[in-house]
Amino acid sequence: MPLIRPDIDRMAGYVPGEQPQESGWTKLNTNENPYPPSPKVAEAITRAANGRLNVYPDPLGTQVRREIAEQFNVEPDWVIPANGSDENLTLITRTFCDADDLIAYPYPSYILYESLAEIQGARHERILLNADWSWNWDIASPIIERAKVVFLPNPNSPSGNIWSDGDLLRLIPPNGVLVLDGAYADFADTRTKAEILSRPGVGERVIVTRTLSKSYSLAGIRSGFAIAHPNLIAAMRKVKDSYNCDSLTLAGTLAALQDEDWMLANVDRIRTTRARLTDSLKQLGFNFVPSQSNFVWATRPNGGHREIYESLKAQKILVRYMRFPEVPYAPGNLLDGLRITVGTDPEIDCLLDALNGLV
Amino acid sequence: MPLIRPDIDRMAGYVPGEQPQESGWTKLNTNENPYPPSPKVAEAITRAANGRLNVYPDPLGTQVRREIAEQFNVEPDWVIPANGSDENLTLITRTFCDADDLIAYPYPSYILYESLAEIQGARHERILLNADWSWNWDIASPIIERAKVVFLPNPNSPSGNIWSDGDLLRLIPPNGVLVLDGAYADFADTRTKAEILSRPGVGERVIVTRTLSKSYSLAGIRSGFAIAHPNLIAAMRKVKDSYNCDSLTLAGTLAALQDEDWMLANVDRIRTTRARLTDSLKQLGFNFVPSQSNFVWATRPNGGHREIYESLKAQKILVRYMRFPEVPYAPGNLLDGLRITVGTDPEIDCLLDALNGLV
Numbered sequence A, B: 001m002p003l004i005r006p007d008i009d010r011m012a013g014y015v016p017g018e019q020p021q022e023s024g025w026t027k028l029n030t031n032e033n034p035y036p037p038s039p040k041v042a043e044a045i046t047r048a049a050n051g052r053l054n055v056y057p058d059p060l061g062t063q064v065r066r067e068i069a070e071q072f073n074v075e076p077d078w079v080i081p082a083n084g085s086d087e088n089l090t091l092i093t094r095t096f097c098d099a100d101d102l103i104a105y106p107y108p109s110y111i112l113y114e115s116l117a118e119i120q121g122a123r124h125e126r127i128l129l130n131a132d133w134s135w136n137w138d139i140a141s142p143i144i145e146r147a148k149v150v151f152l153p154n155p156n157s158p159s160g161n162i163w164s165d166g167d168l169l170r171l172i173p174p175n176g177v178l179v180l181d182g183a184y185a186d187f188a189d190t191r192t193k194a195e196i197l198s199r200p201g202v203g204e205r206v207i208v209t210r211t212l213s214k215s216y217s218l219a220g221i222r223s224g225f226a227i228a229h230p231n232l233i234a235a236m237r238k239v240k241d242s243y244n245c246d247s248l249t250l251a252g253t254l255a256a257l258q259d260e261d262w263m264l265a266n267v268d269r270i271r272t273t274r275a276r277l278t279d280s281l282k283q284l285g286f287n288f289v290p291s292q293s294n295f296v297w298a299t300r301p302n303g304g305h306r307e308i309y310e311s312l313k314a315q316k317i318l319v320r321y322m323r324f325p326e327v328p329y330a331p332g333n334l335l336d337g338l339r340i341t342v343g344t345d346p347e348i349d350c351l352l353d354a355l356n357g358l359v
Helices: A008-012 A039-049 A062-072 A084-094 A112-120 A137-146 A165-170 A230-239 A247-258 A260-283 A306-312 A345-358 B006-010 B039-049 B064-073 B083-098 B112-120 B137-146 B163-172 B228-240 B247-257 B259-285 B305-314 B347-359
Strands: A024-027 A079-082 A102-107 A123-126 A148-155 A177-181 A206-211 A222-228 A295-299 A317-324 A335-341 B026-028 B080-081 B100-107 B122-127 B149-153 B175-182 B207-211 B222-226 B295-299 B317-324 B333-341
Touching: A008 A112, A008 B039, A008 B228, A039 A247, A039 B039, A039 B247, A062 A079, A062 A222, A062 A247, A079 A084, A079 A177, A079 A230, A084 A112, A084 A148, A084 A165, A084 A177, A084 A206, A084 A222, A084 B006, A102 A137, A102 A230, A112 A123, A137 A165, A137 A295, A148 A345, A177 B347, A206 B163, A222 B305, A247 B247, A260 A345, A306 A317, A306 A335, A306 A345, A306 B064, A306 B100, A306 B163, A335 B163, B006 B112, B026 B100, B026 B333, B039 B207, B039 B247, B064 B247, B080 B083, B080 B228, B083 B112, B083 B149, B083 B175, B083 B207, B083 B222, B083 B228, B083 B317, B100 B137, B112 B122, B122 B137, B207 B295, B259 B295, B259 B347, B305 B333, B305 B347
Parallel strands: A024 A317, A102 A123, A102 A148, A148 A177, A177 A206, B026 B317, B100 B122, B100 B149, B149 B175, B175 B207
Antiparallel strands: A079 A222, A206 A222, A295 A335, A317 A335, B080 B222, B207 B222, B295 B333, B317 B333
16 A cells, blocks of 8 residues: 555646745746835734734634725625635635546646645646637636636736636636636736626635735735635635634734735836836847736747746846646647746846846 | 535534633633743744745745754654644645545544544544553554554643553554654653654654644744655645745744743743642542643543533633543543643632632
């Protein structure tokens, strides 16, 4: 009898972007926000650190749930805070997917969904997107029809494009749930909250997930939340660890959410830099997808992306080289390119200088 | 098709001890340490909070792993830090247990193991202990023989007793792993680390788990770790979320571990108070198990435990009323009693005063 579950033994494991622990890197590879969070966050965490760390946190994160409920125009029992949005995505697979249930997600997209399906031992299928990142309904509709969970990052990664509400409504599985992963939603031209949940026919069929890692500059504290019908949230609560969010993260999350203006100012700066980055990439001969996120998917007509990634890395500039096999419209069935996080203006200048010397 | 997995839908869900969020309670119900953590913890967290929270934490918690490895006399690849010991217990079920695998645990004991098995959809069996909390090998051995994972809290809860190394070695399943949950290990007369891992025949068959919630007074930051053969740790790493420990918790954990003396001083105070508590309980007519932990399992010959719990609660004193059905040696097959956390001396005085008025 093998000790480790065969599903786990055979899987490669999700590999997150490189996280060099020493300084000196221009880090444009994991879509972190280059600006610091609201100073109120550090104040709140410091207060909590000098408070009663010997006692367990509030298992339901009541204050945080109330704040989110108010901002997203739902009742608190529609909200579940988590140890990063990652935890909510994991909880969703564990709450809704048995071995014979199907997990579906667009492709190319965020590859973590596939790892989560493998860990859960559930069936999984990619929904191949068109070359322009739009939906091919002949491919998508029959998969959606059979899916228990559809994971959908909107905006998408690595492309940064956003899909319309009309598309989203068509992607709700008739016998399952659509998970709208809004990790990058705050960077879009039209900032949505959870309005879709009040659309007719949505009911218990959509879960909205959010993270404080990107727009709120808080990747370090691991804070995310999901919003859905209380029946779904109650089931997810049974699956989560009792005290999934620590007292420090809960305190920092509340302070960050209460200073939304700080976040919005950072988002504005990033959007401005994003426009400059895409203009410059175009002048350097890159193709790119108009981005609604804090990163840009850049490709060159003649490829050579890995070489560019490696040359940049040699100069201590990290971007994300990504490759997606089994993409029939790409040369050799392989789509690859560079996903570049929108950093500060000096960071982007540094990148553009280096690219100027390379291409 | 039901939306929620039938396993999840039918389970009640683990209910942690009450966590009143307002002050004024004498809280002796969830085995928190009444003393504050080392002041170096708040310093380290404050530094981290004023550092770079916009970037992701080190996904492997390298510095924490090094410190644990040194203290437990293993190499760093034997260590996995987690978002509380709870997360490691969850990771273990997800790494090792498919639906037809058996999860076993002593009974009466920590009931969370049963919830974890239910969530994972794995088979599970209780191993009934003798009335004096020793092992009945006629019951235990055949279950161990078939088990994939055996969870064992040592010291046990709610009893607080500790089992010998001889017992532990007999509890290693021949085709699985024994999980030694050492949540309360620092409170025992003989403080062990992970010595058992170097015993002949143990190899990849034992996982030692620890938490900083109890002895280190850090329930609020959610920090635990597991120690095992690197093959097991590598598999668990594939299952965990990439950034399962946040930067604040990692900083606080490192500072706490580096101030072991502070923890040991608190443990000494608790052990002294524990002796006084058990003496007084005896005088009040309670039976109790000699405790190697930071709590005491107290029962009365004629029962009435729930009433005592409720009368104490009415006086804003919380202890844990626990009931274990299907215990054949108990009257009406129901074992119940009070699990009392060893608080500060004034807290225990307050409890004893109240009990004096009740019994």
